[in-house]
Amino acid sequence: MEKEMKGNVSQPLACSNASDRIDPYGFERPQDFESYKEMMNEYVVVLNRRSMRWSKLLEGKADVEKNLTVKRYVRKGVPNEHRARIWMAASGAQEQLQRNPGYYHSLLAAEHDTKLEETIHTDMHRTFPDNVLFQNNTEPCLQGALYNVLLAYGHHNKAVGYCQGMNFIAGYLIIITKDEEKSFWLMDALIGRILPDYYSPAMLGLKTDQEVLGELVKAKAPAVGQLMDLYPGIWTLVVSRWFICLYIDILPVETVLRIWDCLFYEGSKVLFRVALTLIRHHQPEILRARSLPDVCECFKQITRGAFTLDCHTFMQKIFAEPGSLSMATINKLRETCRQQIMAEEARQP
Known part of the structure; x- marks a missing residue:
């Protein structure tokens, strides 16, 4: 067994000097x-x-x-x-x-x-x-x-x-x-x-929520929804890491922690609010994509830069930009998408 960690200190590290380029949580930040x-x-x-x-x-x-x-x-x-x-x-x-x-x-x-x-x-x-x-x-x-x-x-x-x-x-x-x-x-x-069934062997919860996001995008950013429909299975390619890692290594650390504050308090609908805000905010760039690799690259780029680094403004946006989003709506979509996924998997040899 590994050595057990002792103590309980909830403060982050003291902020290092500029030459170290290390943030208060221990992450090296050479680029930004x-x-x-x-x-x-x-x-x-x-x-x-x-x-x-x-x-x-x-x-x-x-x-x-x-x-x-x-x-x-x-x-x-x-x-x-x-x-x-x-x-x-x-x-x-x-x-x-x-x-x-x-x-x-x-x-x-x-x-x-x-x-x-x-x-x-x-x-x-x-x-x-x-x-x-x-x-x-x-x-x-x-x-x-x-x-x-x-x-x-x-x-x-x-x-x-x-x-x-x-x-x-x-x-x-x-x-x-x-x-x-x-x-x-x-x-x-x-x-x-x-996040039930996100990490089970079949990952049915994760697969379901990717498709739920696709349906929400059709309702809240229809032009992007139409573009994504050109590429079957695209949501798995572009957002599976967003959901399974809960935006770790996708968004800046301060922003992720603010998302987690709401995730623990309000539940999984926060993950959809984040995704919808990123997509709606960057609609023009996404709609310029002309191929599957273009779309994938665009979804990498939209998580970077000043918009996501400014965590306080970003968090204000996620509760305004997507509009109303109830758990009842999400659960209804989850039931439909889950049934479709299970039916498709049952048909596979």
Whole structure:
């Protein structure tokens, strides 16, 4: 078993100097460090203001209630010092942790599946190679904690075990919580409740949501919908990584964390809001595509640049740009798309 990580520090690293080009979460930023610094110089004012308001909201409260005020605060961003607590409370992970004392450590202490161990080990060096916190020569190195969380989860949810993409999610959770047990229960909330069937062997939930996005695009950006219909199976090519990695390595880290604030609080419809905003905002570029490779390249490019780097403005856009989007609408589309996928798979030899 890997060495267990100790302690629970919810703050990010102190921001490194410009020559290091490392952000507060340990990621090296050789390409856009200057624009990132400029954005953060402005965003830190927002963060400080939000931090004071969050501290006042939570002062003297043992539990975090779910209400319209908290929802509004979450949409405006959760400061890092409160992030682990809010994620745990909003997702139900805190309740599960309290109901199952010692369960996480019992999973690590039990006999392990050799194949599961080998599969996880294979992905260790592929997890955030550009993050100093996951490099073997740093102290503390978070690889041991990452291994433990993935191994415990693989034994906890044998139907899922381990699949690629889960390492990045666990890695982000550990960076924020600095706590293995909390990261484990947040994984359980994401994979077991918020994103069911995304990571199962058949990945039916993931396939379904890709098609749901296609239907939503037809309704909210019809010209793009018509273009995409020219290329059967296109949604799998262009957005499967968006959904399975929950925008990790797709969008800037601050933006991803703001999306996750809402994902843990409001559920999976936030993923659709992000995708629809990216697509609607970049309609002209997408519509200029003249081939399948053009479309794929365009979908890579639309996740980069100033629009997604400015996380505060971007998050305001995702709740305005796509218009109304209810869970009832999404669930209805999910049922239809799921049935179509299952019927198609049944017809295949």
